[in-house]
Every structure is written in C-alpha cells, then in structure tokens.
Amino acid sequence: MSTNSLVTPQWLIQNLNKVRVLDASYMPAGAYATEHIPGAAFYNFDSAYFKSEYIKFDLYPPEVFQKYLRLLGVNNNDQVVIYSRGAASGMMFASRAYWTLKTYGFTNVSLLNGGLDAWKAAGGSTNAETVKPTLGNVDVRAFNSEILANFEEIPFNHFKENNIDYLDARIPAQFTGQDPLSATYPGTKATGSHVTGAINFPMAEVIGPDGFLSQQEVDEKIAKLGLTPGNQVYVACNTGIQASVIFTALERSGIKAKLYNGSMTELAYRAPEVVNATGN
Template identity: 30%
Template sequence: MSTYQQERPGGALECLRARMADELFVSCRWLRDRIRNDPQPQNLVILDVSWASDKDMEEDYHSGHIPGARYFNIMDDNHTEMYPRNLPSAENFTSRAREAGINNDSHLVLYSKSQHGGMFVCGRAWWTFKYFGHKRISILDGGYNQWLEENGDVSTQPRHYSLMGNFTVNIQSNMRVDFDEMVQRVERKDQMIDSRASDKLNLQDPDTYIGNAINIPMSVLVKDYLIRPKEELRTYFTDQKVNLNEPVICYCNSGMSSCSLVLALTYCGAKARLYSGGFNEWRRRRKSSIL
C-alpha cells in the first residue's frame, strides 16, 4: 500500500476561480455577484451543509451564514454501530429536501464550515444529493472560510421560504458499492483508494486497509481552502498509480472523506464509486480467505 505524502508546489490559480455556474465548483466571487445582482436568484438554492459530531451546526448557522443560505443537515438519520455515518432513507431525504424548498430543477450551491475548505462535509453532501438523483449541484470553492477571507457578507437572518419544493428521489444505485460487491472487487484486484489520514493506518499491515488500496488522504485535495487545479489533481492521482481511465472505488472509515475523493476524481474526468460502508463495515464482515 502506498501513500501520497510529499507536498507539491501549487499550480496557478484559475483566473480568480470565476468558474461558470454549470461547473462542479463555483467561486466566492461568482456567488457574491449573483447575490448582489439578485438577492433571490431564480432556481438558485444556497445550502449550508455544515455538520460536526460534537457541535450543533444548525445553531452555529444562526450565528452567521452566507446571505440567503438555508441550513440542511446532511447527516440527519438513523446511525448505528455498523454504520455510524449512515445514509438517510429515501423518504427522510425527500421530506427534508422538499421542506428546504428544493425543486428538481434547483441549482444547489453547497458550502460548509468544516475543515479543508468545507470539503469534508460538502463532498458527502454532493454525493448524497447525486445519489438521490439531483442533477444541478455546485460546491462553493473554499467554503465558508474562503467566503470570509474574501470579505463576503455574513447574515444572521434565516432564509424564509413558504413553498414546499417538488424534489423527487431517483436513486443512482451505480454510484454505490455494497459489501458483497466489494468482496468481488477485492478478489478481482480492482483499483481502490483509501482516503483516511495516513497516520491512522499501519501501511505494513494489510489488516488495516482493504485489498490493494492506495492511500490518498482527502487533505491533499485542497490548498489554502481551495480545491487544487484540475491538472494538478490529475498529476497527483497519476503519480500515485491511479489509472484515471479505469473505474475507482473509494472508501474511508464510514463514508465521509471518501465522498470527497469521489468528487475530486469526477472533477478530473474519472469514473469513481463509493463503498459507503467503509472500513468500519469491512472489518466486521470480512472473510479472512479474501485478504
């Protein structure tokens, strides 16, 4: 098992990151201009998806957020010992998305206050909305921290919306790998990425990871809050022997940071899927004969 550890010099930032709205990442400048020109832009829904295991982030939302943003708890469902970061049920997710005023044609812009420019939680939120079939999703590059760095306005007023959305679930089952399929993929030696922090693993002990996984911590995806330029990321992955022309399965402990790896690989044009059960499920259910 290899790991990416050496920091490389950052590439040139892409023209102030003023990316178009139909791209995976949008800049703070782009969002600030949209809000300034139209405080309630049609079909644009800004979601604060901040989450923390030890803090009430909805309460934190009320203490300060991007103007017009709505709070959405991406982790609100039944979590278990086997699945401590469980995916919400389709019924739960549909109800909460509609209550947040999300329509099938809404353009979602996600941000969070989590580490690594918000990527830790935004990756999970992006993957969850994609899994449940939503199409127009962008991530605010740099998250809330970058918004503050660029002197973006902050509001303490919650966004009021009276109309229920018409969001409809359309599960994209091909985005997800379950345990039984993971067993087959390991036997076939398919390529996998473990996104857990390297210091959490014993790289000399195959019992601490799955199959022939490469360790690429999600922290390498971001520099100074911002997602690294696409070509730089492609170089990172290629240097770590990831074949971007072949499917990749990503996992972590319980389906959080690995979503950001799926996001980054998608951004680079690769086909990536999530083993959402992660190592937490694997170590409880694995069979020694396939290791």
C-alpha cells in the same frame, strides 16, 4: 448559471439571488446558528442521515430524503450551491452533501470552493437570521447506483482479477497501521489496517488552504496513483465523509467512481477478515 462542480466566492456573490444555498456545516455544533451566508438553509447531518447497524451516515429511502430536501426549499429547477466550514478548508462536509444529492439523482448542484472562510475573505456577508424556506417541489425517485456502492458488490481480496482500483481516503497513519485500527474501532477482529490492494489517497492530496487544488494539480496527483484505464474505481474512508472529497476531485478530473458508504466503519465489524493488510 454555472454547471461546474465548483463555484468561486466571487461567482456566488454575483448570483446569490439566483441559486438555492445550503450550509452543510457539521462541526462545530451550532456553527450555522452563529453565522451563515444570507438565505442559506441548514443541511443538518443529523436529519439527512441515520445511523444503521454498520453505517454511521446511512441513506434514507429516496421518498424520505425527498421530504427533507423539500423542507429545505429545493425545487426541481433550482441550482443548489453547498458550502460548509472547518475541515479540509471547508470542503469535507460540503462534499458529502454534494455527493448525497447526486446519489439521489439531483445533479444541478455545485460546491462553494473554500467554504465559508473563502466567502468572507472575498467580501461576502453573513448573518445569523433563521431561514425558513418555502416548501420545495423537488422529486427524488431512486438511488444512482453508478456512484453509490454497498458492501455486497465489492469483491474484497480480489481487486486485480475484477479490474478494480480501490482508493482509501483515510490519513496515512490509519492506512499503514501506525495508528492501530482498534483505536478507532474497539473490539474489531481485523488483523490489518486496510484491505488488500487498496491505494491510499487522503483528501489532503487534493485540498489546499483555499479549497480544492486546481484541476491541473489534482490531475497530476491522480496520475501518480497508477489507476488502470477502464477499471471500476471505488472510494472509501472511515465513514464515507473523506471519501466524498476524493469522489468530487475524481469527478472533476473526469474519473467515474463509486463511493462505498459503509467504508471502514462497516468492514471493521461486519467483515474484519478482509481488513488484512498493513503498511503502504
């Protein structure tokens, strides 16, 4: 079995009957019902997360998410392979589900690089059959605080003295302020477009037409960021989705990072005063 964060369509074709496959497609609505990899259960974002006061895709307590994973048929000894379709060559929503499972302590999980399109291009079949998994037995006990960050722990405006590198995965136009923050967050009192000290690293830097770029290519992109060895790395975006792509890329390159789940959706309304920088 593969222990890599990414598996190829060819690998999955050969091992389809040995793994638990989850389709984490979020958009367009109804895509899973139209076609999916045979045997894949539907990882429904509307069931896996909930909207809280400041966080669009908030995390349920571990005991609640455990019930959901069991409904998807996940067992303790399973290898789970996640895919999606659409944005970022099918990697955006799948990366979010990948990070989520890891956050709940389930580590035997991989992503299908290139998503459903790559699967089909490699000759993989699809169908529209409803999958009703047998109830799984997976145990979920606690959050992994090594990869999950909350608002209270991040010293905004004081990154340098606290040895922090903060990566913002939003598109450059949002980061610089070319696209006003108020266009995404009406009524925000923020005066800037990003937090002071943030480094823009959009997911387009690590994604190509066939999924994640090679590790060598991603390593070269990361090297240009000027990260300080030993610093705590945080990744954020608007809702924690795009940041999941960057989290996955960093992980493959051997860089540990915490994903700030609230991201700009939380900051724009909870602490707009820290969103005080513009430009590059």
